Amino acid sequence: MSAVAESRPPGLGAAGAEDPSAxxxxxxxxxxxxxxxxxxxxxxxxxxxxxxxxxxxNFATEFxxxxxxxxxSALAVLCVGVLFVLLxxxxxxxxxxxxxxxxVIAARLAAxxxxxxxxxxxxxxxxxxxxxxxxxxxxxxxxxxxxxLAMGQALLGVALLLSPNGPxxxxxxxxxxxAASKIGPVPTLVVAAxxxxxxxxxxxxxxxxxxxxxxxxxxxxxxxxAGVPTRPVKLTAYAIGGTFAGVAGILLSxxxxxxxxTLGSTIMLSAYAAAFIGGVGFGTGRGTVxxxxxxxxxxxxxxxGIDLLGLNGDWQYIVSxxxxxxxxxxxxxxxxxxxxxx
Amino acid sequence: xxxAAPATAAATAVEACGIEKSFRGIRALRGVSLRVAxxxxxxxxxxxxxxxxxxxxxxxxxVQPDAGSLQVDGRTVAIRSPRTAIELGIATVHQHDQLxxxxxxxxxxxxxxxxxxxxxxxxxxxxxxxxxxxxxxGLEGRADQTVEGMSLAHRQLVSIARAVSRxxxxxxLDEPTAALTPLEAGYLMExxxxxxxxxxxxxYVTHRLQELAEIVDWITVMRDGExxxxxxxxxxxxxxxxxxxxxxxxxxxxxxxxxxxxxxxVTGGTKLLRTAGLVDAHGAFRDIDLEVRTGEVxxxxxxxxxxASELLEAIAGARKVAAGTISxxxxxxxxxSPRAAARDGIGYLAGDRARRGVVPNSDVAExxxxxxxxxxxxxxxxxRRQIAVSTRRRMEExxxxxxxxxxxxxxxxxxxxxKALFARVLANDPRVVVCEDxxxxxxxxxxxxxxxxxxxxxxxxxAVIWAASDLRELVTICxxxxxxxxxxxxxxxxxxxxxxxxxxxxxxxxxxxxx
Ligand SMILES: Nc1ncnc2c1ncn2[C@@H]1O[C@H](COP(=O)(O)OP(=O)(O)OP(=O)(O)O)[C@@H](O)[C@H]1O
Ligand SMILES: [Mg+2]
Numbered sequence: 049m050s051a052v053a054e055s056r057p058p059g060l061g062a063a064g065a066e067d068p069s070a071x072x073x074x075x076x077x078x079x080x081x082x083x084x085x086x087x088x089x090x091x092x093x094x095x096x097x098x099x100x101x102x103x104x105x106n107f108a109t110e111f112x113x114x115x116x117x118x119x120x121s122a123l124a125v126l127c128v129g130v131l132f133v134l135l136x137x138x139x140x141x142x143x144x145x146x147x148x149x150x151x152v153i154a155a156r157l158a159a160x161x162x163x164x165x166x167x168x169x170x171x172x173x174x175x176x177x178x179x180x181x182x183x184x185x186x187x188x189x190x191x192x193x194x195x196x197l198a199m200g201q202a203l204l205g206v207a208l209l210l211s212p213n214g215p216x217x218x219x220x221x222x223x224x225x226x227a228a229s230k231i232g233p234v235p236t237l238v239v240a241a242x243x244x245x246x247x248x249x250x251x252x253x254x255x256x257x258x259x260x261x262x263x264x265x266x267x268x269x270x271x272x273x274a275g276v277p278t279r280p281v282k283l284t285a286y287a288i289g290g291t292f293a294g295v296a297g298i299l300l301s302x303x304x305x306x307x308x309x310t311l312g313s314t315i316m317l318s319a320y321a322a323a324f325i326g327g328v329g330f331g332t333g334r335g336t337v338x339x340x341x342x343x344x345x346x347x348x349x350x351x352x353g354i355d356l357l358g359l360n361g362d363w364q365y366i367v368s369x370x371x372x373x374x375x376x377x378x379x380x381x382x383x384x385x386x387x388x389x390x
Numbered sequence: 391x392x393x394a395a396p397a398t399a400a401a402t403a404v405e406a407c408g409i410e411k412s413f414r415g416i417r418a419l420r421g422v423s424l425r426v427a428x429x430x431x432x433x434x435x436x437x438x439x440x441x442x443x444x445x446x447x448x449x450x451x452x453v454q455p456d457a458g459s460l461q462v463d464g465r466t467v468a469i470r471s472p473r474t475a476i477e478l479g480i481a482t483v484h485q486h487d488q489l490x491x492x493x494x495x496x497x498x499x500x501x502x503x504x505x506x507x508x509x510x511x512x513x514x515x516x517x518x519x520x521x522x523x524x525x526x527x528g529l530e531g532r533a534d535q536t537v538e539g540m541s542l543a544h545r546q547l548v549s550i551a552r553a554v555s556r557x558x559x560x561x562x563l564d565e566p567t568a569a570l571t572p573l574e575a576g577y578l579m580e581x582x583x584x585x586x587x588x589x590x591x592x593x594y595v596t597h598r599l600q601e602l603a604e605i606v607d608w609i610t611v612m613r614d615g616e617x618x619x620x621x622x623x624x625x626x627x628x629x630x631x632x633x634x635x636x637x638x639x640x641x642x643x644x645x646x647x648x649x650x651x652x653x654x655x656v657t658g659g660t661k662l663l664r665t666a667g668l669v670d671a672h673g674a675f676r677d678i679d680l681e682v683r684t685g686e687v688x689x690x691x692x693x694x695x696x697x698a699s700e701l702l703e704a705i706a707g708a709r710k711v712a713a714g715t716i717s718x719x720x721x722x723x724x725x726x727s728p729r730a731a732a733r734d735g736i737g738y739l740a741g742d743r744a745r746r747g748v749v750p751n752s753d754v755a756e757x758x759x760x761x762x763x764x765x766x767x768x769x770x771x772x773x774r775r776q777i778a779v780s781t782r783r784r785m786e787e788x789x790x791x792x793x794x795x796x797x798x799x800x801x802x803x804x805x806x807x808x809k810a811l812f813a814r815v816l817a818n819d820p821r822v823v824v825c826e827d828x829x830x831x832x833x834x835x836x837x838x839x840x841x842x843x844x845x846x847x848x849x850x851x852x853a854v855i856w857a858a859s860d861l862r863e864l865v866t867i868c869x870x871x872x873x874x875x876x877x878x879x880x881x882x883x884x885x886x887x888x889x890x891x892x893x894x895x896x897x898x899x900x901x902x903x904x905x
Contacts, residue, residue, distance in 0.1 A: 259493070263501050266490035273452055273488045274552070275476040275502030333492040 085327025085379050089342040092325075092371075096349050104356040112352070114235050118227065120348030121241035122299040126319040127326070127340040128248035129292025134323060135252075135265045136285040137331045138185060138192040142177065143293040143319065145203030147312025150174045150297030152207045155216040155223075155307020163222045163302075171294040177203065178290020182283035207309035215308040227303040237299055244295060249337040251288070261285055265333025321368050322347050325375045346371070401428040402464055403560045403591035404480065409448055409458035411441075413801065418444040420615040421458070426560065431582075431592035433602050433623075436612035437634050437833040438805030439791075442595045443485050445612070446564055449593075450482040451475040463559075476502065481558035485565050485595075485804045485831065486744040487545045491538040495529060496520045498537055499552045523555035524548075526584070527577050541694040542569040542742045543859065547577065554581055561585060562593045565804070567601065568830045569741065571693055571859045572894050579605070597805070597833050598860065599627055635835050659684030661720065662853045663736075663822050665705065668714035674700035675877040678714070682822065682855060685848040689868030690857040691893055696874040698857050699741055699826050705855065706738030706824045707731035718822070732761055737820030739811055741827045741857070747811045748799050755781050755795040757810050762817040780817060788813040789839050805831040812840060816847075823847060826857040841867060861893045875899040 100107040126143060133140040150170040157166035177199065184195045218224075229236045252258035260281040263271035272278045293312075300311055326343030328335030350371070351364040403426045411419040418441045426432050434442050447453035449460065451469040459466055462478045469475045475482070489498045499520040524530045527547040537545060546569050553561055561582075567575045582592060582605060594606055602609060603623045611619040611633045619633050661683055668678040675697035682688045692698035703709040705716060707726045715722045718734055728738060740746035749757060758781045759766070766777045785792055788809045799807060808831050815823055823844070829837045844854055844867065858864050864871050865888055873881040873896035881896035 259497060259501065262497075263490040263493055266492035267488070270488035270490050271501065273450075273472045273482070273484065274490075274498075275473040277471075277473060333490070 084336070084339070085375070086336060086339045086342060088375070088378055089326055089339060089346060092375075093342060093346050093349065096346065096353065100349065100353045100356065104353075106356055107353070110233065112356070114230075114233070114238075116345075116348050116352045117238040117241075118235050118303065119352065120344055121235075121237040122296045122303070123315060123318055123322060123348065124241045124341050124344040125244045125292050125299060126296035126315060127322045127344045128244055128337055129289040129296070130319045130323050131248070131328055131335055131337060131340045132252075132261065132285045132292075133192075133289040134328050134330065135261050135333055135335055136282045137265045137268065137333065138282065138286065140178075140181060140196045140286065140289045140293075141193065141316070142181060142196040142200035142203060143289070143296075144312035144316040145200035145207065146174045146177050146290055146293040147297035147300065147315065148207040148309040149177070149203045149210075150294040151301035151311045152210045152216060152307040152309055154298050154301055155218045156210060158218045158220040158223050163220060163225070166223075167226075167298045167302075170298055171291060174294020174297065175287055175291040178287040178293075179283065181290065182286030185286060186279045186282035204309060211307060211309055215306045217306050224302055224305045226299070227305075237303070240295075240299060244292060245337055245341050248288075248292070252337060257281065257284065262333050265331070267333075318347055318368065319344075321372050324372050325368075327375070327379060402426070402461060403428045403430070404449060404593075405461040406445065406449060407459050407461070409445065409460075410456045411444055411448060411453060412456055418615055419448070419455070422612070422615065422617055424610060424617060426591050426593055428559075428591055429586070429589045430608065431586060431594065431606040433606040433609045434593060434595045434612060435597070435599065435602075435609060435630070435634055437636075438809070438831070438836060439803040440612040440634075441615040442612055443564055443803060446482065446484075446562055446593070446595065449475070450480055450562060473502070476556065479557075479559035480562065481553035481556045481560070482562040483546075483549045483553050483564060483566055485568075487542070487549050489537045489545055489548055492536060494534050494536050495524065495540075495548050496533040498548055499523055499555050501552070503556060519555050520551075523551040526554060526581050527551045527574070541699065542745075543571065543574055543694040546570060547574060550578060550581065554585065558590060560591045560593065564595045565597065565831055566594075567596060567598060569827060569859055571691075571897065572861055572890075573693060573897070575601075597831065597837075598862075599630055599834070600862070631834050634833065659686070659851065662686075662718065663705075663855075664715075664717045664720075666715050666717070668701070668704060668716065669712045670697065670700055670704060670877070671710040671712040672700075673877070675704075675874065677878060679879075680855075680872065682853045684851045684853055686870065687844060687848065687854045687856055687868045689864040689871035690855060690874065691861060691864055691871055691897060692857075692874035693897055695876070696897070697877040698874045701874065702738070702824050702826055702855065702857050703740070705731075706736055708738065708740075729764075732818055732820070733764070735819075735821035737761070737815040737818055737823045737825075739815045739823070739825035739828050741830070743804070743808055743811065743830065748807055750798075750800050752799055753796050754785070754790065754799050754802065754810050757799045758784055758790075758813045758817055761814050762819075765818065781813075784813040784817045785810070787816065787839070787843060789836050805833055805836060808832050809836055809840075812843075816843065820847075821852045822855065823852070824855045827859055828856070829858075829860075829863065861890045864888075864893065865890055873897055 106112055129143065130140065150173060153173055154166045154170035157169055181196055181199055184190045185192045227237055231239050252261065260271065260276045263276055264278050264281050268278055297312065301307055322343035323335065323340045325346055326335065326339030326341070328340060347368050350367050351361070354361060354363050405425040407423050409419050409422045422441065422445055424445065434445070436442050444453060448455045451472045451474050460469055461467065467478065469478070490501065493501065521530055521533055524533055527550055529544065529547055529551065537548065546566060550566060566578055570578065586592065596602070606623055609621045609623060609625065609630070610617055611621065613634065613636050621630065661681060663682045665678050665680045669676045678701055680688070690698045690702065700709060704711050707728045707730055717723060723734055731738065749760065759777050762780065763772065766773050766780065782792055785795065790806060790809045790813055794802060799810060802810065812828055815825065829840055832840065847854065856864070856868060868888070869885060871883045871888060871893065872879050873883070873893065875897065880899045883892060883896065
């Protein structure tokens with residue numbers, strides 16, 4: 049081995065063997081900053097927005113943009129929760145039920161207490177559902193699809209039983225304030241969504257929990273051997289997913305001013321659509337809050353554009369479905385270009 | 391590095407007493423006791439399936455023993471999870487690398503280490519400790535690269551950096567050098583030397599017995615789930631081999647495999663496989679002109695980034711080339727895919743067993759038969775009897791115990807998995823075998839049988855292209871070795887000039903015969 053040590057030329061370690069020039073590190077840095085799927089979504093968003101401002105003079109108005117913001121905020125919050133669960137290699141199909149449950153609980157409680165208290169309890173209930181989901185998946189080792197599908201079904205029943213006379217109309221005037229008010233020119237809903245997004249981003253990027261979540265999604269066994277408490281991490285991811293679904297539920301409920309058991313039926317698919325458009329991988333431990341947020345905004349802009357252009361609103365589902373396939377197809381192509389170890 | 395002095399012999403770093411472990415009736419450990427003193431370096435050797443990795447898994451908390459106890463620093467402890475072991479100061483580098491592909495190198499090094507986070511878990515920036523550890527293994531330049539797509543050797547080094555960054559009391563290394571070239575193995579030896587100066591104990595598993603003398607103080611030999619002997623590193627290699635195998639194994643080390651074949655008049659036949667002006671589509675190598683004759687074993691050497699493994703991949707049809715031709719028997723091969731290559735008689739064994747070799751959800755017999763299925767089916771309908779017969783024969787040839795035919799491949803020991811993969815390549819009766827580290831993790835006896843199989847292939851007019859990180863092995867088995875450096879062939883060493891030190895020099899493009 050001593051011969052080896054002598055024969056190691058200066059600066060030519062195993063890493064340096066490939067030629068670490070300054071230009072390349074710059075390129076690498078650029079690639080690290082803009083090479084992810086997020087930049088693709090961002091470009092798509094810019095193109096969409098540009099096209100819509102040309103097509104309709106109503107698009108780039110303050111009123112319309114506030115409107116888009118209001119429509120998108122609940123979806124964006126829901127997406128963050130979905131992201132956490134997808135990142136640990138799971139899936140949460142109960143979020144539609146959670147949204148309905150949170151809305152019904154908040155609407156019922158608002159009759160006897162302040163809206164803020166009602167909202168808090170509703171969100172805690174949603175967190176509890178997430179903990180149960182997480183426990184069944186992480187501790188009991190049950191299949192996440194089956195567990196959360198069943199949970200969603202059961203929650204729908206609970207929410208329907210809690211609202212026997214159909215949607216609960218809230219007469220507490222403060223209830224709709226969350227949705228109607230603004231902070232400066234920005235709707236409170238948008239601020240709430242931004243707070244959730246920043247919180248999600250910090251959790252994933254700046255806390256060891258986030259690192260653990262990514263590692264469990266990347267290779268659970270490896271993470272476990274490295275000392276990551278994989279079960280608690282998975283459970284926490286589901287709990288966070290439930291919590292954000294609950295928050296999305298109260299945002300939606302505040303907008304409609306009512307508590308409806310089926311409130312979450314279409315938004316769940318939109319949330320997964322937004323996540324996949326935003327570059328989240330299924331079972332690969334890849335995805336960022338920035339990506340899913342952009343995905344949510346893209347969907348919001350599409351549905352807004354369809355309204356503005358006077359098309360039948362149902363077109364939005366076809367467009368977003370097509371967009372998912374386009375997005376993952378594009379990511380695949382990009383991955384193929386970077387194929388190999390070079 | 392003197393042998394453990396009597397004074398320190400009293401202090402125990404870790405001690406396992408009467409450990410038993412069975413997997414579905416197979417007794418992997420039968421009352422194993424092992425003690426590593428503080429500051430001691432102990433080697434654990436034994437044949438494939440002897441139970442070394444299982445014992446390590448017990449010590450590091452990845453497997454719970456059925457019976458027996460563990461002591462760390464003189465206290466009896468229950469190690470319920472890898473986390474417990476890490477908290478006790480035991481750091482492990484597993485036989486199959488355990489990194490998270492979607493995280494960066496630095497993130498992988500920090501993973502699970504609470505000291506990289508503060509209070510509630512707020513991650514600190516900078517990650518200086520991770521970088522310092524990466525510097526030790528020469529990978530500081532790649533700290534921010536994701537692990538996905540890195541070569542096996544580099545991933546192995548990252549695992550080592552992670553273990554070292556935790557300042558362990560006991561460092562466990564399970565075949566750390568299996569994929570390393572001498573350069574990287576040199577890094578490892580430096581790291582080990584530094585840790586030992588600080589008083590870290592070491593438990594070291596390897597099949598490369600010649601490494602032991604310079605690293606360890608004591609050698610523990612395991613056989614069939616039991617500890618059968620303890621020796622000092624001064625023991626003669628032949629005695630050690632006999633202890634490991636439990637019987638007299640004919641190790642023809644004195645006579646190099648290549649010499650044997652030449653004496654038999656096998657080498658130097660007609661042209662069999664040729665590449666002309668081969669250029670990789672992704673720039674890993676360029677202008678490769680090779681020629682392999684019947685009866686020849688052509689070695690390919692190079693550092694992990696030299697393009698050697700990519701070249702083998704390309705020859706085997708698993709990688710796109712931008713230009714150049716590959717011809718077999720003077721006929722240019724047109725359609726290129728591993729399947730087409732197999733039909734043409736080229737068998738391929740990739741270097742990264744865990745990720746590119748084993749299909750995890752299949753059993754051993756299915757693994758061995760996989761490549762040969764087209765030969766054993768008509769219109770897609772499988773002839774089961776024929777498959778069973780052929781599979782069994784290949785398993786016997788490659789020293790895979792026929793009793794495990796129906797066991798899931800992932801439950802085999804690392805070396806036994808590798809034997810099954812080699813059997814898979816042979817099962818398709820290839821004329822040219824293209825393989826990368828085919829003996830990685832295989833014990834001495836198994837290696838001899840693979841050398842014999844290679845000799846037999848050569849005698850029957852075949853040829854082998856053999857890439858290896860273990861240069862000593864290349865010297866043993868090859869008739870000729872080409873050395874790659876940054877994607878081009880920089881040296882070609884024939885039998886006369888073939889020895890380890892000239893190979894090392896050539897890998898860095900220093901001296902050697904320039905081409
Ligand atoms: N998860 C498992 N399920 C079933 N059997 C197992 C499992 N893990 C190990 N074994 C068996 O236990 C025995 C010991 O395996 P182990 O991996 O400890 O061997 P080893 O000494 O590390 O061999 P190698 O040198 O090939 O790595 C083998 O017979 C193996 O098949
Ligand atoms: Mg092993």
